[in-house]
Amino acid sequence: MNVRRRLIPTAVVTALGLAALSACSSASAGAGNTDKFDVVASFYPMQFLAEQIGGDHVNVTTLTEPGQEPHDLEISAKQTAQLQESDAVLYLKSLQPAVDKAVGQSEIKTKIDAATLTELENHGTAGHSHEGEEEHSEESESALDPHVWLDPVKYAEVAKGVGAAFEKADPDNAADYKTNTESLVKKLDELSTQYTDGLKNTKTKVFFTNHSAFAYLAERYGLTQESVTGVDPESEPSAARMKELQSEAKADGVTTVFYETLVSDKTAKTLADDAGLRTDVLDPLEGITDKSKGDDYFQVMQANLTALEKALGAK
Numbered sequence: 001m002n003v004r005r006r007l008i009p010t011a012v013v014t015a016l017g018l019a020a021l022s023a024c025s026s027a028s029a030g031a032g033n034t035d036k037f038d039v040v041a042s043f044y045p046m047q048f049l050a051e052q053i054g055g056d057h058v059n060v061t062t063l064t065e066p067g068q069e070p071h072d073l074e075i076s077a078k079q080t081a082q083l084q085e086s087d088a089v090l091y092l093k094s095l096q097p098a099v100d101k102a103v104g105q106s107e108i109k110t111k112i113d114a115a116t117l118t119e120l121e122n123h124g125t126a127g128h129s130h131e132g133e134e135e136h137s138e139e140s141e142s143a144l145d146p147h148v149w150l151d152p153v154k155y156a157e158v159a160k161g162v163g164a165a166f167e168k169a170d171p172d173n174a175a176d177y178k179t180n181t182e183s184l185v186k187k188l189d190e191l192s193t194q195y196t197d198g199l200k201n202t203k204t205k206v207f208f209t210n211h212s213a214f215a216y217l218a219e220r221y222g223l224t225q226e227s228v229t230g231v232d233p234e235s236e237p238s239a240a241r242m243k244e245l246q247s248e249a250k251a252d253g254v255t256t257v258f259y260e261t262l263v264s265d266k267t268a269k270t271l272a273d274d275a276g277l278r279t280d281v282l283d284p285l286e287g288i289t290d291k292s293k294g295d296d297y298f299q300v301m302q303a304n305l306t307a308l309e310k311a312l313g314a315k
Contacts, residue, residue: 034059037170040083042091042099043070044287045149046114048297049162050090052184057173058166061086063099067289069262070095075102083108088169090114090162095146110169117161118154120144123215149285151216152195152301156188191301195221198305203313204253208245208277210260210268213284223312228257228267237267246275256311258282261291280307 036059041047043064050060063079064070075098083089083102088110091099103111123145148154163181167174199221207218212227226248229237237245248254256278259268265279272279283292283300293303308314 037088037166037173038086040086040089040108042089042096043073045155045285045297046090046092049114049155049159049184053159053163053166053177053180055176055180057170057176064096064287066287067262068287070286073098075099080106088112088165092146092148094144110165112162112165114148114158114162115144115146118148118157120146120148121216121219123212145212145215147213147216147284149297150214151220152188152192153220154216156185156192159184159188187298191298192220194302195305198309198314199223199312201315202309203315204255205312206248206252206254207282207308207311208249208254208257208268208271209282210258210263210265213260214282223308224252226254228271237271242271242274245271249275249277253313255313256280256307258307258311260284261289262286278311280311282307 037054037057039050039054039058039060041050041060041062043062044066047060047062050058054060061082063075064073073096080102083106086108089103089106089108090112091103092114093100094115122143148158159181163177163184166177170177195217205222206224206226207214208226208228210227211229212225214225217223218225226245228241228245254277257268257272257275258280259265259282261281261283268279271277281293282304285297285300285304288295288300292300294300
């Protein structure tokens with residue numbers, strides 16, 4: 001939203017809105033040229049921040065459809081146009097190469113890279129490996145783990161940065177953005193306290209996941225994440241790795257192998273069967289679908305906490 005846009009007659013704005021609606025699918029309806037502050041978010045955790053902080057002042061659309069694996073996203077011509085028409089884009093550099101490229105080529109005025117709003121760490125096997133990432137391999141950020149939203153403390157740091165960027169880009173509504181940001185940060189602080197309390201006294205500190213998305217979360221709450229397949233959620237682990245994990249499960253009192261909603265649970269179930277373990281879902285929150293255990297970030301994070309408490313034997 002800018003001054004120039006406000007001077008357009010209402011009838012024209014309505015026509016523009018209708019044109020945008022007919023041109024886009026329902027998921028990305030009315031992406032740009034609305035009378036609100038138009039924000040394009042790269043995938044769900046960014047969309048959630050934009051909606052929570054922006055409130056009634058923003059029109060948020062997402063590049064990644066619910067249920068779509070975000071890392072494999074290809075940007076359509078329609079989405080590229082959507083980017084150009086928007087007031088701001090909120091994304092996480094190095095997570096989605098196609099988004100990085102589209103944002104780099106766009107002339108959008110406000111580009112908010114969540115990776116610059118908190119400190120990313122190199123967790124070794126914690127990052128994803130997926131098609132299309134090879135072109136990033138020579139860049140240092142490709143070794144950094146992007147899953148900061150699974151740590152409520154880091155996610156709160158990102159939220160503060162997004163709030164400040166919204167205030168600067170749309171000063172007329174700055175006071176509301178500030179209030180909304182403070183409210184969101186408070187909720188994230190409360191969530192972190194629940195995790196700290198819930199995971200303080202457990203029989204074991206080790207949990208197995210299908211792939212390594214939870215390193216920040218594990219680090220924050222004194223846990224150890226062991227990944228079945230390492231960097232690539234689709235790859236098959238070696239027989240040696242499966243044997244190693246079976247031994248570790250015995251030694252560390254591991255009860256559960258976690259898998260996620262958007263990736264096949266086959267490997268997790270194979271290991272669970274071989275080692276006499278349970279399987280359960282630990283959701284990396286890359287998108288909300290009908291299979292998600294909750295309708296938004298907070299509900300799914302609560303479900304994740306419950307699953308971890310059960311698997312780790314919280315006292």
